[in-house]
Amino acid sequence: MLNRDGEKLVDPQSGEFYPVVHGIPRFCDADNYSESFGFQWNLFNKTQLDVYSGTDHSEQRFYSETGWDPSDLSHYSVLEVGSGAGRFSEVFLRTTTGVLHSIDYSSAVDANHTNNAVYRDRLQLAQASIYEIPYLDNSFDRVFCLGVLQHTPSFEDSVTALIAKTKVGGEIVVDFYPINGWYTKFHSKYFLRPFSKRLPKPFLLRLIRLNISWMLLLFDTLCFLRVGFLTRFIPITDLRGFPKGLNSYQRREWAVMDTFDGLSPEFDNPQRVKDVARMFNRGGCEVTFAGLATYPAGCSTVVRAIKRSS
Structure with a gap:
């Protein structure tokens, strides 16, 4: 556990300090490979939010990809990895009464903080790397990571990091850019x-x-x-x-x-669905779905998995 000390968080074991800026703990350097996303989401901070676009696109995508029931989510501990400007944070907070723990590696957390200010008592934000998520292992009933994994340095290491924070019996949902054939990168x-x-x-x-x-x-x-x-x-x-x-x-x-x-992103690593499913299997998970999740506005390539062992 970390203790708040003025505008810093203190790790009582290591004595290490982490700054708190605009009310958000920062567990990583401001300059990192996600710089383009901080620039992007603070500029287009409202573009994808349903409440701004006047659509239900993000809500459709979130519940189609996860297959979750919003009434159940209100009772679970939930972690979002890679929030961006908060399009899916907003969906979760608007459609449930649950608490959302959410991280992003970029300064996009500032846009999320502003966009979802009305839900601030139920949104626990932090700026942190997917490889150093500032929570204990086996902490969450549900973990989702949407629109992120293809932009990380190591896709499989990122999957491993998500599994680590999930409780045994908990569920992880990810989406990613798919490799559909030899022509995928002929673009x-x-x-x-x-x-x-x-x-x-x-x-x-x-x-x-x-x-x-x-x-x-x-x-x-x-x-x-x-x-x-x-x-x-x-x-x-x-x-x-x-x-x-x-x-x-x-x-x-x-x-x-x-x-x-x-x-603009530093990394863009599409994957084969079967390869991502195997990553979860190697991490002690049972894959319950691997394929296309469809919704009225489109479709996404998704893997859902249940953690079976630590």
Whole structure:
């Protein structure tokens, strides 16, 4: 356990101090490989939130991927790893009465803190690495990690870290970018990433904004002509997975945000579903689902697993 000491947390065993900034304990250096996500989510801090977009896209995705019942979650200890700006934190806090423990490696925790201020008494935030989650092992009944694992240095080490914090009998849910075949990386994103991820983040964002209009037009034209497979050669995110009902401004902002999300991260490691399932098996888990979770706005590649042994 850590004791609060003014604006720091103190580990009584090691004597190590951790700063508390804006009410959030910081267990990692501010400069790390997730810098692009801190930049992204503090800029697009509300774009993906259902309460801002006027959709239920995030809620659909959360409950379709996890298969959880919100009434059950109110009674469980729950950990979110990789909160971003808090889109799924907001879903959990709005649809349950439970307490959510949530970490992110980037300064996106500040956006989450602001976006979910109304739930502050039930949201326990910390800035920390997935490899050094500041909770005891075997602490949580439910652990979810959505939109994160492909962006970590070691996919399997990240899975192992999630398993460690889950109680025996507890459930872990992750989603990730899938490898669907040899053509997965035959995509403009992967052609450009060796260069784009090294660009200053504000400059990359400006390039995307300057080019987003023609890319949107070309993407929509190719889909209208029923040659949507060619859109992989346009350096823009796949617009077909966006929530229905976005106005033109919102759709443009989602396109800019998701395109930046694809081109800027340090790591982008898609995986085969069977390989991720094996990672959980090696970690002492029983995989209960491995495949596509579908919902009205789209689908996600998901693995759910029950921890059977420590």
